[in-house]
Amino acid sequence: xxxxxxxxxxxxxxxxxxxxxxxxxxxxxxxxxxxxxxxxxxxxxxxxxxxxxxxxxxxxxxxxxxxxxxxxxxxxxxxxxxxxxxxxxxxxxxxxxxxxxxxxxxxxxxxxxxxxxxxxxxxxxxxxxxxxxxxxxxxxxxxxxxxxxxxxxxxxxxxxxxxxxxxxxxxxxxxxxxxxxxxxxxxxxx
Amino acid sequence: xxxxxxxxxxxxxxxxxxxxxxxxxxxxxxxxxxxxxxxxxxxxxxxxxxxxxxxxxxxxxxxxxxxxxxxxxxxxxxxxxxxxxxxxxxxxxxxxxxxxxxxxxxxxxxxxxxxxxxxxxxxxxxxxxxxxxxxxxxxxxxxxxxxxxxxxxxxxxxxxxxxxxxxxxxxxxxxxxxxxxxxxxxxxxxxxxxxxxxxxxxxxx
Numbered sequence: 119x120x121x122x123x124x125x126x127x128x129x130x131x132x133x134x135x136x137x138x139x140x141x142x143x144x145x146x147x148x149x150x151x152x153x154x155x156x157x158x159x160x161x162x163x164x165x166x167x168x169x170x171x172x173x174x175x176x177x178x179x180x181x182x183x184x185x186x187x188x189x190x191x192x193x194x195x196x197x198x199x200x201x202x203x204x205x206x207x208x209x210x211x212x213x214x215x216x217x218x219x220x221x222x223x224x225x226x227x228x229x230x231x232x233x234x235x236x237x238x239x240x241x242x243x244x245x246x247x248x249x250x251x252x253x254x255x256x257x258x259x260x261x262x263x264x265x266x267x268x269x270x271x272x273x274x275x276x277x278x279x280x281x282x283x284x285x286x287x288x289x290x291x292x293x294x295x296x297x298x299x300x301x302x303x304x305x306x307x308x
Numbered sequence: 309x310x311x312x313x314x315x316x317x318x319x320x321x322x323x324x325x326x327x328x329x330x331x332x333x334x335x336x337x338x339x340x341x342x343x344x345x346x347x348x349x350x351x352x353x354x355x356x357x358x359x360x361x362x363x364x365x366x367x368x369x370x371x372x373x374x375x376x377x378x379x380x381x382x383x384x385x386x387x388x389x390x391x392x393x394x395x396x397x398x399x400x401x402x403x404x405x406x407x408x409x410x411x412x413x414x415x416x417x418x419x420x421x422x423x424x425x426x427x428x429x430x431x432x433x434x435x436x437x438x439x440x441x442x443x444x445x446x447x448x449x450x451x452x453x454x455x456x457x458x459x460x461x462x463x464x465x466x467x468x469x470x471x472x473x474x475x476x477x478x479x480x481x482x483x484x485x486x487x488x489x490x491x492x493x494x495x496x497x498x499x500x501x502x503x504x505x506x507x508x509x510x511x512x513x
Contacts, residue, residue, distance in 0.1 A: 156334050161325040182337065187352055189341045211359040211393070218392040246325070250318040261436030262392070272315045273322055286363060286394040295436060304311045 133173045152192050159202055165246055166269040167209055169257050172226055172233070174240040176216055184209040206274070210266055217241060217262075233258065256306040257299075264299035267292050272299075319372070362393040378403045378410075389428060398440045399431035401425045405447050422451060468494040474507040 163184065167177035184205055188195055195201045220226040227233070237255055241248040257268050263285070270281040271292070282292035309317075369384035382403045388396035404425035411417040425447060432440035467486075470476050473495050476485050489495050499506075 125331065128388065153334055156337070157330050160333065161331055162322045165322055182333075183352060183355070185337055186341060187356055189337060190349065190352065208356065211362060211391075212355065214392040215359070215362070218390065222390075246318075246321055249321070250314070253314045253318050261434060263395075263436035265436075268315075273319050275319055286314060291395065298436070299437075300311060305313065307311060 119151060132236070152189055155188070155192075155201065159205055160185060161246070162274050163205055165244070166274060167204070167213060168208075168240050168247060169254050169269050169273065170262070170265045171213055172217060172220075172228065172236070174236050174243075176213065180209050180212045180216065184212065188275045200280075203276075203280060203284050205274075208271060211283065214262070252307060253303070256303050259306060260299050260302055263287075264302065267295040268299045268303070271296050316366075330362060362388050364393045366393050366396050369396070373399065373403060378406045389431070392431075392435065395432070395437060396444075397428045397435060398437045399430035401432060401440060401443060404428065405443070408447075422447065468492045473498050477506065 121135070127234055157296045164178060164181040167181050168174050171180075173179035188201070195204060198204055213216065217226060218288060227236070233255075235259065237247070237251070240254075241251055245277055247254055257265050259274075260268060270284060271278055276284065278292045278296065279289045281296075282289040285292065287295075323503040358436050365384045366388035369381045369388060372378075372384065373381035382400060385396050385400035385403060388394070389400045402425075404421050408418050408421035408425060411421060426444055429444040429447070433444070468476070470479065470488065470492075473489075476492075476495060480488070489499070
């Protein structure tokens with residue numbers, strides 16, 4: 119059984135995220151319990167982080183901690199216009215901090231062998247990664263800001279304005295990053 | 309398959325995950341939520357607060373930047389840039405470059421600021437800001453152009469008694485020429501004026 123965004127069981131059919139225009143409304147009103155929220159947002163959250171992280175274990179740990187924080191603050195989160203945007207904002211900032219520290223200490227695995235091994239492990243554990251390995255590997259090869267914009271706008275279908283809001287950058291900057299990322303992806307996937 | 313098609317296919321399936329995989333993780337999360345120590349809860353809250361501080365530092369820095377206070381802006385941008393927040397690294401590089409301009413009379417301070425600006429421009433370039441490379445090029449170019457002009461070569465009357473570097477090199481073996489060079493300030497000045505290069509040797513007859 120597969121769970122579609124919104125917690126509806128739909129067999130093995132591919133499931134997308136809610137219509138972007140309705141996503142905030144959907145997240146606030148249709149998801150009334152934390153388990154529903156978790157079912158809807160765990161898959162895109164952890165996969166977006168894996169698509170950006172240098173190490174899949176860090177992505178999984180940050181996604182887990184972010185969901186735990188959402189659980190702790192669930193009542194408050196329900197009052198937010200976009201509880202799902204809060205998830206991505208927190209998780210991406212946490213990943214940035216962790217990787218910045220690792221870069222400073224020279225602990226970031228940045229060679230091609232480590233990256234390929236890590237992605238292989240991620241693909242073995244998740245069918246979505248395995249099924250879209252080329253695009254995931256290509257997004258991982260992008261500069262950090264471009265990868266973040268590509269995840270949010272390209273994969274999670276947030277608008278550029280929402281993407282900018284989540285990342286703390288202007289919409290025009292998000293648009294520039296997306297354009298550069300798309301050009302680079304086309305080169306990498308040729 | 310075009311990039312857009314691949315992205316659309318990945319986006320369409322990103323929220324689909326087997327229920328068993330989700331249910332197991334959800335159960336583990338609920339158990340952790342209920343059974344965590346007060347210390348573990350406080351640590352998670354502190355982590356969230358730190359993330360907010362990055363944003364606050366960045367916003368504060370921007371306000372100082374816009375108000376024309378680069379010293380204060382640099383102080384707060386440093387905090388945000390250290391955690392790779394948004395475009396803080398490129399903004400920090402620009403503010404530090406501005407401070408280096410102001411410190412132009414103090415070579416040591418200027419060099420420290422330029423070095424730090426270069427570090428953050430490199431960081432910003434790696435994060436996906438190509439304009440940071442252009443700024444770095446511009447900054448280095450500006451400073452290279454501002455270096456002291458090379459010393460004038462010594463006038464004919466100032467040449468050493470042996471007729472200058474070329475004559476010394478032509479007329480003696482290496483040990484003798486080196487010994488002369490150590491003592492002769494005229495030859496040393498000529499060497500510096502040539503940018504640290506020796507004169508061409510005369511082709512053998």
